[in-house]
Amino acid sequence: MAAPTLDTVLTGLAQDEATGSLRVGKEGTVYYARGRVAYVECAATPGVEELIGASGRISANGMRRARQEAGPGGGGALLVDRGVLSRGELEFCVLSATLDAAFFLLAPRTIRTRFKEGDAHWLGVHWFFDVAGLLRECARRRARLERAWPSAELDARPVTPLRRIPGTHALLTRLQWELLLAADSTATPADLARRLGRPAYSTLLAVRELAAAGLVAAGGMAALPKRAPKPAAPPAPQRAGSGGLPQVNGDAADVNLLLRLRDALEAL
């Protein structure tokens, strides 16, 4: 019997109104509370602990101590009581980290999963997603990425800002500015997300936006050695709906061959 897809497993647990944690391969965990998703963590994305830590409000040590002191599921309330962050911020933090992890962890596929009944995340439950809504949001985010820059070629490669920009001025968002400053031609978008304490999805989106604006190296140029002959022209960004004529890859030799073929057929 074929193993069930991840979507089927997730939906099944929602229908059973399960409470506990679902290990997904070796990459992450989905926490359920009465059939709804309360938290998702993924090895590839910064979790709530890292996001809060990166804000400088609490040290890694302070976070570890809070984790030990808090009863099961009481960690979030403890952090709020101590004034590390407000309830609104905690909710938004959990929501952001969950969506970020879900985007990478819950891609449609078949993978080994293991459910542990009754298990809860140490921070407790602060926001809910229903499974269908969560999967819909992941799909929407994928579409949003495609709209920004319809190519995955830069997603896993080191981010390399161009030494000179094509125009005379550029408009940057705060995250794009931070990214360009932190990019050292060795760190991938995922590395930069961790370094900056930003969600991996936001970072990926910003990198694709920078690519669309022509501010980071794209089209295999980053990986080339310095002395390699320069391509005649930088590959044109494949913007959706560029609206030009259909591409013709006709070679004169092919056309001549076709003409001769036609003549020969007509002569029959």
Added chain:
Amino acid sequence: MIGIEDCLSEAMSIPGALGAILVDHTSGMAVAGKGVPDPGRAAAGLSEAYRATLDGIAMASQETGFRIEDVIVTTGTSYHLVRPMEMMFDGPLLLCLRLDVERSNLALARRRLRTITDELVAS
């Protein structure tokens, strides 16, 4: 101290409020909404409108590093108020409020909205 749901309820208690929605600006996602028929579409639209405003104002003004306090759009029947909240690591989160033009007081609504957003992020 208030949470996300309370923040929406408080926004809806502003005189003349017709609908309120919280939008994650980075992804254009509706975080939560009250009195909004299609939160998904509303969130996508408001998030784009805010982005366009940011870019437009950035190009039109000589200030570097300006911040938008709020965006006010007046239509024939309603006011739309968009207030960005900087969150600790991502964002902004947009609190968007639609008000009945006949039954609301814009100055009061702006002040109340500011108090609510300050409470949401204050620890």
